[in-house]
Amino acid sequence: METRIDRIKKQLHSASYKLTPQREATVRVLLENEEDHLSAEDVYLLVKEKAPEIGLATVYRTLELLTELKVVDKINFGDGVSRYDLRKEGAEHFHHHLVCMECGSVTEIVEDLLGDVEEIVERDWKFKIKDHRLTFHGICANCQEKQSNNEK
Amino acid sequence: METRIDRIKKQLHSASYKLTPQREATVRVLLENEEDHLSAEDVYLLVKEKAPEIGLATVYRTLELLTELKVVDKINFGDGVSRYDLRKEGAEHFHHHLVCMECGSVTEIVEDLLGDVEEIVERDWKFKIKDHRLTFHGICANCQEKQSNNEK
DNA sequence: GTCTTTGCAAATGATTTGCAGCCTA
DNA sequence: TAGGCTGCAAATCATTTGCAAAGAC
Numbered sequence: 001m002e003t004r005i006d007r008i009k010k011q012l013h014s015a016s017y018k019l020t021p022q023r024e025a026t027v028r029v030l031l032e033n034e035e036d037h038l039s040a041e042d043v044y045l046l047v048k049e050k051a052p053e054i055g056l057a058t059v060y061r062t063l064e065l066l067t068e069l070k071v072v073d074k075i076n077f078g079d080g081v082s083r084y085d086l087r088k089e090g091a092e093h094f095h096h097h098l099v100c101m102e103c104g105s106v107t108e109i110v111e112d113l114l115g116d117v118e119e120i121v122e123r124d125w126k127f128k129i130k131d132h133r134l135t136f137h138g139i140c141a142n143c144q145e146k147q148s149n150n151e152k
Numbered sequence: 153m154e155t156r157i158d159r160i161k162k163q164l165h166s167a168s169y170k171l172t173p174q175r176e177a178t179v180r181v182l183l184e185n186e187e188d189h190l191s192a193e194d195v196y197l198l199v200k201e202k203a204p205e206i207g208l209a210t211v212y213r214t215l216e217l218l219t220e221l222k223v224v225d226k227i228n229f230g231d232g233v234s235r236y237d238l239r240k241e242g243a244e245h246f247h248h249h250l251v252c253m254e255c256g257s258v259t260e261i262v263e264d265l266l267g268d269v270e271e272i273v274e275r276d277w278k279f280k281i282k283d284h285r286l287t288f289h290g291i292c293a294n295c296q297e298k299q300s301n302n303e304k
Numbered sequence: 305g306t307c308t309t310t311g312c313a314a315a316t317g318a319t320t321t322g323c324a325g326c327c328t329a
Numbered sequence: 330t331a332g333g334c335t336g337c338a339a340a341t342c343a344t345t346t347g348c349a350a351a352g353a354c
Contacts, residue, residue: 020352055311057310080318080342101282113272131289137284141279175334233317
């Protein structure tokens, strides 16, 4: 069976890059933390646990490479750091995010919510859409509940 | 008649801040360049033309202040800099952007495209939306035309 | 061997902060 | 005169780059 790593390896090869141990360790960390939205520093610390000799610069270079190959998406929630998110396999579009202003949690929405909107934009603005970024800022279900409990 | 500056002045006062000459100069630059998406450095250079003694730190501090008061929105298109956008008066929601991957131009969409989408998100994810960020990356009408001309 | 990739340290660039002086209530 | 506000310079933080050594084909 072809694993996810195998497929990423192929993608690298077809762009004439190698899956070095460092790159593999980095990809594994991303796979094992798919739900999180790790910064380069986060990834570095996690990779370091398995491969202590790795350098931060290598992590940055790998993440940049993976971004180029569209294996990951680089996102920015407005705090000063870039975060890296594995692209869902087969997903045509970048997924969306709900960022909680209370607790900072980030929830992913994989469903494509923008089909109709993109049609309108392409038609009315004559803009050829290649990608999108949609983030909602607000209060997550958890924090809403906490708030209403506090009011009791 | 109450000008836009007057209203911003009131907003500052009601949060017990003053509209100092430096702050006023900064706001004026933002008003005069509403269509652009200026970085702090951009704002600094423009303010410097009128008030050469101003410091970059003051511009940063002013922009931060205006962001807090929701007079401007701080946005990030993925290049390493924050940009500042005057919030449209009366606009309930932050407007959207089309970023051209060819020429880097940024077009604003003031229309609210997300009404339906927000309803879905609030209902299905129990997420109380306070704000949103929507950016499309693609090719603007101009660059599309240039490309098809080159192919001739 | 040649070309790619790496780790380290130094460089860069955006943004923030410490602080002494300034201005205004 | 006290506090907010400013300009400057130094500090910080994320990210990038130069370079010599190490590794892959």
